[in-house]
Amino acid sequence: MTILKIYQNFFLRNLIVNLLVIGIIFVCIYDEMNYAEKDSLVLLQKICLGYIPMYFGVAFSNMFIIHKFLFRKKYQIFWVVFILYWVCFYSLMTHYFFYVGLGKTKTLSIISLIFNGTCLYFLHVVIMKKVSQTNKDIINFKSELSFLKQQLNPHFLLNAMNNLYGEALTEPDKVPDRILNLSDMLRYQIEATKKDYVLIEEEIDFIKKYIDYYTFQNERLAITQDYEGSFDHIEIPPLFFLPLVENAVKFSAETTAPFITVHLKVKGNDLSFTLKNNFLVCGSRLSSTGIGIGNLKRRLEVHGLHHELSCKKDKNTFIVKLNIWDLPTAV
Known part of the structure; x- marks a missing residue:
C-alpha cells in the first residue's frame, strides 16, 4: 500500500x-x-x-x-x-x-x-x-491517449479512407458529411479531454456522431437511440460513455444482425443511462478485457459521483445500466 x-x-x-x-x-x-x-x-x-x-x-x-x-x-x-x-x-x-x-x-x-x-x-x-485534481488529470489524459491510439492509428485511417473512397464512387454526395463527422469527433475529443466536465448535450452529440460513423462503416448495424429530459447546464466528465459504446459496437459487429439500444434520461440533476447490444455467445474472436468498464468505474470514483453501475448478460444481449445522482451544473 x-x-x-x-x-x-x-x-x-x-x-x-x-x-x-x-x-x-x-x-x-x-x-x-x-x-x-x-x-x-x-x-x-x-x-x-x-x-x-x-x-x-x-x-x-x-x-x-x-x-x-x-x-x-x-x-x-x-x-x-x-x-x-x-x-x-x-x-x-x-x-x-x-x-x-x-x-x-x-x-x-x-x-x-x-x-x-x-x-x-x-x-x-x-x-x-x-x-483529486491530479487523479482527474491522469484519467482524462489516459482517456485521450487511448482514444487517439484507436482513432489515429494507420489501420483506422486506412479503413476510413477506403470507406470514403468507396462511397465517393457510389454516393459522392454523402462524402463531405462523412469527412465532417470524422473531423468533428476528433476535434471534440481533443478539446473535451482538456476539461474536467462538459455539458451533457455535447457528450450526447459526440455519441451520436460516433454511432453514426460506425453505422456508415457497418450498414447492418441497427441503432435505437432515445434521449429524454432537459440537458441545459447539466455537466458530466468528458468521453464518459465512450468506453461502453465502443464495446457495444465492437462486440455486436460479430453478429449477423448487430443492434445497439441507447437510452439516456435526465431528470433534474439525476441521470439514467442504459445500453444494450447483442454479442456472440460462442465463437467470438474477441475477448473482454474489462478495461472499458474498469475505466468507467475508476472515473466515477475519482470524480466523486454518487452512482450505481450494473452489467449483466441476458442470453445473447449485454446490458449496462448506470444511474448518477447530483450531477454538477454549469455556472
Missing part, C-alpha cells in the same frame, strides 16, 4: 497521526521526569486521558461544523455554532480534567488547540483537492 493510499484511508491516517503525537508527548514528558517519578504506564494513561478527548473535540468541530457550515457558505450559522461549541467544550474539559486528576484546562491551550486543529484540517482539505 502506497503512502498516498494510506493517507486517503481515514482510519489508517488518523491511527498513525495519533500514535505519533502521543509518542512525541510521551517522550518529551518522560525525559523531563525524575527517576523516582518515571512510571511509563501511568504516564501513558494520563497522556491518553488528556489527549483523546481533545482530538475528538477537534475532529467533531472540523467534520460537523466547518465542513457542514463554513464550506457550504453558511457563515452566520457557522460562527454562532462554532463559538458556542468551543465555549461548551472549554467548560466541559475544565470539569473533565479536574475529575480525572489532570489539573485545570488553560484558556491558551484551548485557543492553541482550535487554531492548530483547524489549520491542519484546512491543510488536509487542500491536499485532498490536489490529489
